[in-house]
Amino acid sequence: MNTKEMILEEALKQFSEKGYNGTSMSDIAEPLGISKAALYKHYKSKQEIFDKIIEESEIKYKEVLEKLSVHYPDNSKKLSKKDVDLYSGISAEGLCENVLTFVRFSMNDKYSRQVRRMLTISQYQSRELGEMYTRRYVDAMLGYDEKLFEQLIKLGVIKKGNTQTLAAMFYAPVIMYMGIWDREPKRAKECEKAIKNHVEEFFMMTSNME
Amino acid sequence: MNTKEMILEEALKQFSEKGYNGTSMSDIAEPLGISKAALYKHYKSKQEIFDKIIEESEIKYKEVLEKLSVHYPDNSKKLSKKDVDLYSGISAEGLCENVLTFVRFSMNDKYSRQVRRMLTISQYQSRELGEMYTRRYVDAMLGYDEKLFEQLIKLGVIKKGNTQTLAAMFYAPVIMYMGIWDREPKRAKECEKAIKNHVEEFFMMTSNME
DNA sequence: TAATATGGTTACCGCTCGGTTACTTTTTGT
DNA sequence: ACAAAAAGTAACCGAGCGGTAACCATATTA
Numbered sequence: 001m002n003t004k005e006m007i008l009e010e011a012l013k014q015f016s017e018k019g020y021n022g023t024s025m026s027d028i029a030e031p032l033g034i035s036k037a038a039l040y041k042h043y044k045s046k047q048e049i050f051d052k053i054i055e056e057s058e059i060k061y062k063e064v065l066e067k068l069s070v071h072y073p074d075n076s077k078k079l080s081k082k083d084v085d086l087y088s089g090i091s092a093e094g095l096c097e098n099v100l101t102f103v104r105f106s107m108n109d110k111y112s113r114q115v116r117r118m119l120t121i122s123q124y125q126s127r128e129l130g131e132m133y134t135r136r137y138v139d140a141m142l143g144y145d146e147k148l149f150e151q152l153i154k155l156g157v158i159k160k161g162n163t164q165t166l167a168a169m170f171y172a173p174v175i176m177y178m179g180i181w182d183r184e185p186k187r188a189k190e191c192e193k194a195i196k197n198h199v200e201e202f203f204m205m206t207s208n209m210e
Numbered sequence: 211m212n213t214k215e216m217i218l219e220e221a222l223k224q225f226s227e228k229g230y231n232g233t234s235m236s237d238i239a240e241p242l243g244i245s246k247a248a249l250y251k252h253y254k255s256k257q258e259i260f261d262k263i264i265e266e267s268e269i270k271y272k273e274v275l276e277k278l279s280v281h282y283p284d285n286s287k288k289l290s291k292k293d294v295d296l297y298s299g300i301s302a303e304g305l306c307e308n309v310l311t312f313v314r315f316s317m318n319d320k321y322s323r324q325v326r327r328m329l330t331i332s333q334y335q336s337r338e339l340g341e342m343y344t345r346r347y348v349d350a351m352l353g354y355d356e357k358l359f360e361q362l363i364k365l366g367v368i369k370k371g372n373t374q375t376l377a378a379m380f381y382a383p384v385i386m387y388m389g390i391w392d393r394e395p396k397r398a399k400e401c402e403k404a405i406k407n408h409v410e411e412f413f414m415m416t417s418n419m420e
Numbered sequence: 421t422a423a424t425a426t427g428g429t430t431a432c433c434g435c436t437c438g439g440t441t442a443c444t445t446t447t448t449g450t
Numbered sequence: 451a452c453a454a455a456a457a458g459t460a461a462c463c464g465a466g467c468g469g470t471a472a473c474c475a476t477a478t479t480a
Binding site for chain 4: 213244245247248251370
Binding site: 234235236246249254255256312 | 436437438439441448
């Protein structure tokens with residue numbers, strides 16, 4: 001890894017712990033064993049480093065979103081034979097496992113965690129950052145879940161209901177517990193278990209098979 | 211209102227917008243029309259001002275909590291005749307209205323809003339602040355809702371179920387929408403409506419009367 | 421081989437920060 | 451009425467900030 005990337009990595013670490021204003025250029029340079037002046041050989045300002053991190057995280061975020069949406073196609077189109085096969089194989093158990101895999105990755109992956117923390121701290125810094133936060137961690141996920149439940153209802157896996165409120169009831173507790181997990185890592189196990197319980201109970205409540 | 215209180219008020223405003231590190235002593239003094247040196251006649255440091263705000267908000271917070279818990283007594287004790295009367299009068303509609311009243315107050319009251327924003331920005335600043343955030347905005351509310359649902363189940367208003375997951379399913383979407391509302395005030399109406407829909411749908415799903 | 425781009429260094433700049441000092445004005449209690 | 455206490459001011463302090471200048475070693479390249 002070259003210096004330019006190492007700077008971004010260290011800056012993200014610092015920003016996610018102490019925020020933008022709480023982090024000095026020396027704070028970034030020192031752990032890398034270089035002088036703060038050296039930072040300016042790679043980036044022209046502190047703001048540029050922050051912007052670069054945001055920009056890079058947006059690219060990685062879109063990649064992840066791309067992968068997700070591959071699994072659940074646009075509902076405006078008719079389901080192809082392949083799609084039906086895909087959904088028919090879906091079970092409540094399978095979905096629980098999917099959610100838990102997603103949660104564990106989000107919580108244990110260093111990069112995901114740092115970006116989330118940085119955005120949480122910075123969400124009121126500007127309108128753009130606030131909107132980015134909402135878009136990434138709320139709107140996109142809710143939209144995804146809405147599509148998913150629409151399909152599951154069509155396929156008769158779960159009961160009929162308002163997909164928007166269903167998505168919120170399903171997803172919001174997950175982010176709530178992830179928030180606790182982030183703030184108090186010692187409660188990780190408890191949160192993981194609560195999420196598992198929630199997902200299972202949710203599918204029990206909404207499942208068509210009783 | 212005396213200067214000492216005005217300082218706290220202005221500091222809270224600044225901290226909630228720009229965070230602790232982003233706010234200077236002059237930022238606090240200037241809008242009050244006094245010099246920053248005058249601040250030190252009332253508080254010995256910037257940290258003390260921050261701590262005082264936290265301390266005061268904790269007192270006000272406890273007062274609110276006290277009022278809330280009066281309505282829903284400890285479940286370990288047997289319900290008194292008075293309590294039964296109280297609960298028997300509870301309807302899904304009444305609860306919806308209660309929740310919406312609580313939400314509207316939390317979102318429109320300047321003080322509540324500023325404290326919530328300040329704590330959101332500062333939640334990773336120290337272990338204590340992180341724990342305070344979780345305790346106030348998650349644990350306490352979940353605990354309250356758990357008790358409430360326990361009563362409602364006893365009284366046969368809603369179906370049997372795990373009160374912990376019920377509480378999460380009920381409360382988490384509310385804070386999620388409040389978060390959007392905080393970050394993007396222009397979406398206030400949309401969020402209020404979403405919360406209303408959620409609460410109504412929740413009681414429809416869990417209600418015993420079909 | 422000489423010129424040059426790259427990525428470091430140290431020393432320093434102007435500025436703002438949190439906080440202090442010395443002094444003045446206002447309020448208050450007797 | 452007046453001394454004491456409280457609440458204000460301008461000016462200043464050392465430290466640390468983001469950022470720059472001048473310089474230097476090491477590769478690459480014409």
